[in-house]
Amino acid sequence: GAGVSQTPSNKVTEKGKYVELRCDPISGHTALYWYRQSLGQGPEFLIYFQGTGAADDSGLPNDRFFAVRPEGSVSTLKIQRTERGDSAVYLCASSLSGLAGGVVLNFGPGTRLLVL
């Protein structure tokens, strides 16, 4: 079956612009996660969805970042007034369940965002 897909694979934008990053999780996976990975670093947690609701958005760096998952499947990460420091690879992952018991994260290939 298909894995997690993310679009676009690369996005170049100018400082101050608005961007949307899309994630298509594995079908049937109720849990969806957004991470950000900077060069030479491990992934940094941004937000976790269980179904349609954001169960934990404590990792969002500021109010310029927002994510939705209106139908409990596809999710969109939205970044307003982009800054050069937002440049990173944005990873999406999904899992069957976000509950305890050894969650298995299935990552997408990421969207490489470059803010000029």
Added chain:
Amino acid sequence: TQLLEQSPQFLSIQEGENLTVYCNSSSVFSSLQWYRQEPGEGPVLLVTVVTGGEVKKLKRLTFQFGDARKDSSLHITAAQTGDTGLYLCAGARDSNYQLIWGAGTKLIIKP
């Protein structure tokens, strides 16, 4: 502050050699995962260890979770060029979705 310290940060060895990568913390984790990430791809889960002292083998890869569940190691025997990649460890504490990630070990196996 990096809660999970991985060492070495970078390792380049010849094919056929053995190597060990370490993941250390002062914190206790309920479980710890190892991932491998290739350029342009997301991390792929290799193994999850949950019990202190646990050892898991995956072909030439041996994973160990420390007795106190604060550290872990990944040992590769007879490394192959296909083992090249970024190896990441990630620990789970209160809730498994909120993983604490190390910065990774970049491994290059030369033919």
